[in-house]
Each structure stands twice: as structure tokens, then as C-alpha cells.
Amino acid sequence: MLPGVIALALASLYLSALLAVEKQPLIIGLLALAVIVALGAYWMGWLASVSRSFADRENVLGTMAIVAAFAMAAYFHDDHFVLLLIVTVLLYTVATLGLNIQFGYSGVLNFAGASFFGIGAYTSAVLNARTTVPTLVVLPIGGIIAALIGSLLLLPVLRTRGHYAALVTIAFALLLKAFLEVNDVLGGPQGLQVKGMTVGGWSFNDSIELGKIELSFYMSYFVLSLALLVAAFILVRRLERSWIGLNLDALRLDETAASCFGLDVARWKITAFTLGNFLIGIAGALFGMVGGFVAPNNYTFADSLILVSILLLGGIGNPWGLAVATVIVIVVPEKLQTIQEYRFLLYAVMVIAVLLFRPEGLLPRPLRSYFPGWRP
Amino acid sequence: MDIGLLAQYIMNGLMAGMMYALVAVGFTLFFGVLDVIQFAHGDVLTVGAFTALITFVGVHAAGVHSGSIALLAMLIVAIFATAGLGMLIARYLVLPLRAAPALNTLLITLMLGTVLRESVRLFYPQGANPKPFPALLPANSINFGNFNLRLDNAIMLAAGTAVIVGVEFLLNRTKLGLAIRAVAQDEETARTMGINFVAIVLVAFAIGSGLAAFAGVMDGFYYNEINFGMGLYLGIIGFAAAIIGGLGSIYGAILGGFLFAALQTIGTVALPFASAYKDVFAFAVIIIFMAWRPTGLIREKISERV
Numbered sequence: 001m002l003p004g005v006i007a008l009a010l011a012s013l014y015l016s017a018l019l020a021v022e023k024q025p026l027i028i029g030l031l032a033l034a035v036i037v038a039l040g041a042y043w044m045g046w047l048a049s050v051s052r053s054f055a056d057r058e059n060v061l062g063t064m065a066i067v068a069a070f071a072m073a074a075y076f077h078d079d080h081f082v083l084l085l086i087v088t089v090l091l092y093t094v095a096t097l098g099l100n101i102q103f104g105y106s107g108v109l110n111f112a113g114a115s116f117f118g119i120g121a122y123t124s125a126v127l128n129a130r131t132t133v134p135t136l137v138v139l140p141i142g143g144i145i146a147a148l149i150g151s152l153l154l155l156p157v158l159r160t161r162g163h164y165a166a167l168v169t170i171a172f173a174l175l176l177k178a179f180l181e182v183n184d185v186l187g188g189p190q191g192l193q194v195k196g197m198t199v200g201g202w203s204f205n206d207s208i209e210l211g212k213i214e215l216s217f218y219m220s221y222f223v224l225s226l227a228l229l230v231a232a233f234i235l236v237r238r239l240e241r242s243w244i245g246l247n248l249d250a251l252r253l254d255e256t257a258a259s260c261f262g263l264d265v266a267r268w269k270i271t272a273f274t275l276g277n278f279l280i281g282i283a284g285a286l287f288g289m290v291g292g293f294v295a296p297n298n299y300t301f302a303d304s305l306i307l308v309s310i311l312l313l314g315g316i317g318n319p320w321g322l323a324v325a326t327v328i329v330i331v332v333p334e335k336l337q338t339i340q341e342y343r344f345l346l347y348a349v350m351v352i353a354v355l356l357f358r359p360e361g362l363l364p365r366p367l368r369s370y371f372p373g374w375r376p
Numbered sequence: 377m378d379i380g381l382l383a384q385y386i387m388n389g390l391m392a393g394m395m396y397a398l399v400a401v402g403f404t405l406f407f408g409v410l411d412v413i414q415f416a417h418g419d420v421l422t423v424g425a426f427t428a429l430i431t432f433v434g435v436h437a438a439g440v441h442s443g444s445i446a447l448l449a450m451l452i453v454a455i456f457a458t459a460g461l462g463m464l465i466a467r468y469l470v471l472p473l474r475a476a477p478a479l480n481t482l483l484i485t486l487m488l489g490t491v492l493r494e495s496v497r498l499f500y501p502q503g504a505n506p507k508p509f510p511a512l513l514p515a516n517s518i519n520f521g522n523f524n525l526r527l528d529n530a531i532m533l534a535a536g537t538a539v540i541v542g543v544e545f546l547l548n549r550t551k552l553g554l555a556i557r558a559v560a561q562d563e564e565t566a567r568t569m570g571i572n573f574v575a576i577v578l579v580a581f582a583i584g585s586g587l588a589a590f591a592g593v594m595d596g597f598y599y600n601e602i603n604f605g606m607g608l609y610l611g612i613i614g615f616a617a618a619i620i621g622g623l624g625s626i627y628g629a630i631l632g633g634f635l636f637a638a639l640q641t642i643g644t645v646a647l648p649f650a651s652a653y654k655d656v657f658a659f660a661v662i663i664i665f666m667a668w669r670p671t672g673l674i675r676e677k678i679s680e681r682v
Contacts, residue, residue, distance in 0.1 A: 107479075109479075109482075111486070152663075153663065155667040156663055156664075156666040156667035156670070159666070159667060159670040160666055160670040163413040163478070163482055164619065164666060164670055164671075166413075166415075166482055166486075167612065167615055167616065167619070167662070167666065168662075168663055168666050170612055171612055171616070171659040171662040171663050171666075172659070172663060174608070174609070174612060174655070174659050175655070175656055175659035175660060175663070178653075178655035178656045178659065179653070179656045182652045182653060182656070301608065302490065302494075305486065305487070305490055308483070308486075309487075312483065341498065342494075342498060344490055344494045345490070345491060345494035345495065345498060348487040348488070348490035348491045348494065349487075349491055351483065351484075351487045352469070352484055352487050352488060352491070355473070355476075355480050355483060355484045355487075356469075356472065356473075356484070359476060359480055
């Protein structure tokens, strides 16, 4: 367990340093240091022992990760930008966890992840402006709407495989953006404003004062996003460990064999696709409220590919790897302003390199461990 | 509706159908020889169109003001450059992944498409904005009653037909075409018969990518404008057209291209709201079609071996 604790502590310290530093040369230096340390750790075999301790003591280390996240948020308590960045990372991780159920477990392709994220955000924009539905209830509604619109794609996705299914979801991503751009009711290309979260008459967009310390208003979003992430993480982990996860794995590895053994292929594909879109939709609904603004340009096909990149870089099917990859993909371009413009290009190149040289991702999915600590 | 307007719609449909067919033939060729879908094909088309534009600027800067020479140079440079690009893609990205799961080829070509698209957007001067495309074809038109046939459209249609007939001739009447068809039918037998498999794959990718460049230049002349996202749109529609006709069949791809254009034209005419929602309609048609006939109008006859 010790390697996991050390890795977690180092990672949080490093991330705090990266978030705090403003000067570009220092950031470049820090990033180079991370690459060297990661490569060195890989060479020395430390990464393997870290991943083993995460597999053995997931509950303890997960709790520690939550504490570390709170410590970081407390350190940056009055910095709007950094907190927004942390919240973005948390919500994108939730979305990629949803995508992970589809891609990583059941093997259902979805290249419209950002579209379902956008559907969630648009749902919260419309519901918060036009209705009096409590904003906390809007979140699951966002998920349900994303799942419902996604179910329109179920028939073509179920009847097709591989490349054909990819075509369906890509066509949907392009369709949705074209639709949002010409539809005046949803604000057209300019998009819509989203009202912030209010719980029990208390608006999340007001800053918080604790005695003399003033907290950024993003702090409340941080707490909620972290809660959402923890819930999603536990859900995905339980799902993976359960017989449902086993079924999904069988489905991905060999559809024909799975159906020969009596698995209902359609049923599990529907489950995975809908559940994944539901998670993505919830994350999108909250993200819309955090950002306060939705526009079709934020949810393009390129953004969907970014989500897929996170999945591939992190190692398909490994939730911890996803969290790491999300940090890399979201935080690095925000801090290193020179590459912000080039981020789509950069991640596409990175994914090509990963696919050519390390197809299992940076942190590959470990074997399912039913008995923590047990070794054959 | 009067005859003139109808003829205009048919003409528009034919032009769009020609472009879709050219792209679809590329998809079908790649699928034929390697059983892969090259998702970057649309963006290869974008690269072709932009190469043509660069050539035009270059020829103009070199002091040549003859329209026909510029046109010829544009076509030749664009087609050869993209053919080379297609071969590079096949050699270094698609062939090395043959043993890997099909998903990896899909992802790598998707990401390559992003690389090409983003490179055009970032590295072409002001590449994020649509670029005007030179009008080099004669602009006068012939009037038939109240339909005027634009000469440039007629030329493009004729050239497109010639290219398709040429490809058909190449595939069905030459030794090279025989080799391509042999590889498509059975790779191992083709190898034992002394066909250089890798060379044939590269040639097929060169032909398909060259066709995409031709379609891209045609698109530029037709709309007088090109942009970095044009290939994504044409690529998805071209892929759908190839599926409609049944992947692997050249005639099917051509048929699928025109069929899709016909559907799109009918949709624009019949549905009052469709002009604003033209793209939405096109992609909705793709999704509905995939739900209805996932393997195309002419069903695939293969059964899966386990």
C-alpha cells in the first residue's frame, strides 16, 4: 500500500505546483520533469507496484485521493481559474467513465461523447431558464434526456458493428451540431446562457465567506462535482466487478461466443450504451451550470474525439488511468498557452503514437481482482 | 413545378452525386484490398483541394496567367500529392496495424483525419476561414427555355464521368486492375499467384486518394469556396454512399453516391424546412438508412466464420 500512498502524495503535490505556477518556462520545465520521472519510474518497475497497491487497497487509496482533492481545493480556495480547471477535470472524468462503460467494457463504439455531454448542458440551460424544476433534479434529467436521445441511435447501433456503428455515431455528432446551429429556439450558433445551481434557496454562484476567509464560488461546484465523480467511480467499479461487468467483457471480446453461451447481446449493448450516455449527460448538465454558457461550438466532433483520446491514453477500461489521462488532456493545454490552439492536433498525434507503440494505453487495465491482496 | 426548376434540381443532384460517388469509390477500393475503412479519406480530400489552391497561387505567382495551364497544373499536383499521401497512410499507418484489432485501424485513421484537418486549419494562412476558390472554368451558360445550363457544370460532369469510366476501365480491363481485384477477392491466393500484395495495396490507396483529390477540386469549382471541414462532411456522406451500394463493389459505390444525392435533392424539394436543415436531413438519412439496411441495398452474402 505504501507505493500507492507515495504516488498519490507526489501526484497531488506535483499537480498543485503545476496549477500554481504561472511562468511559461517553469511550466515547461515541470512538464519535462514529469515525463522524465514517469519514464524512470516505469523503467524501475515502480509503476507496476503502484498499480498493484491501487488494486489491493482501492478503498483506502480512494478515500485518500478524495482527501487530497479537498486539500488541493482548500489550497486554491480563492483562485477562480484553478478551481474551474479542477471542476472541469472532475466532470470530464465522469463523462469518460460513462464512455468507458461503452467503449471499454461492452465494446459499443460512441464517437458522439461530446454531443451527449452537450445535450446534458443544453437540458440544464433550457430547464433552468424556462421552468422551476429544482436544479439538483435537473442533473439526472440531463442524464435521462441524453440517454433518451441516445436511444434513438440504438436500432442502428444494434444492427451494425465496428465501422458501421462508428459511422452512425459520427453522423449523429455532425447532425446534432448542425441542428443546434440552425435552431433558433436553442439559441443558434450563439448558444444559451445557463443559470447556476441553487440548492434550498442558496445560489452556488455566490461566493462563500467562512469567518474571514473568502472562498471562490466554484468551491461549491467543486464539492458537488467531486461527489458526482465519487458516485460515478463507485458505480463503474461495482459494475465492472459484478456479473454485469463480466457479461459486458464477454460481449466485447467475442460477440458470437457470448451469444452462443446464452448472453443477450442486444440487452447488454442497450444497457451499456444507455448507462454510459446517462453518466455523460449528468456530467454535461452540471458542466453547463458551472460554465454558465452553452454553444454548439463547444460540443463538436473534435471534442468527442478528445474524449476518446482520454480513454485511449488512459488505457481503455482502467478508471484510475482515465483520471490521470483527463488531468493531462485538460490541464496541460490550459496551463501551457502556446499549445492551446494546437490541442486537437497534439492529442490526435499522441493517440496515433500510443496506438502504434503501446496499444493498451499508458496505464493498462489490470486483471479483475475479486479478492484484494490475493495472488495466485 | 416548372421544367426549368426541375432541370436545375436534377443538375444540382447530379453534381453532388458525382462528388459523393468519387469519394465512395475510394472507400470501396480500400475496403476491397484491405478490409479496412480509411476514416481519414475525407480529410485527404481536403488536403487535395488545398493543394490545388496552393498550386494555383504558385502558378499565378510564377507569372503564368493562362487559366487552362493553371487548371491542369492544379489537377496534376493535387492528384499526385494526395495519391502520395494515400500511399504513405497505407504504408505507415494501415499496413502495420493489420494484426491488431480492427478498432485500432478505425481509431488511427480517425485521429489521422483530425491531424490533417487541424493541420490545414492551423498551418494554412487563416485556414480557419473559408477560402475562395478560383473560377477557372468558362462561366457562360446555354439557355434551354428557363433552364440555363452552366457550361462549367457541364464540363465538370463530363470530366467526372470520364474519370469514373477511366477507373472502371482500369479495374476491369487492365492487368493492374486484375491484380487489384484478385487481392480484393483472396489475398493469399493472389500472393501465391505472384502478385506483390503490398504494391497493389499502395496502388489502390493511391488511386482512391487521387479520386478524392479530384472530387475536392470539383467541389471547389462548384461552390467557389473550400474550407478545412469540407472533407469531414464529404467523407461521412461518401462512406454512407459506399455502404448503401454495398462495400467492396465499385458499381455499388457509384450508384450509392447518386442515390444519396437524389435523396438529398428530393428532401430539399419536398420538405419546406429542409433548406436550413439540409445537413441535419442528410445525416438523419444516413442514421435511418443504417437502421434499415445496415449492410447496404445489395446485401452482403458473406456469413461470419467463427
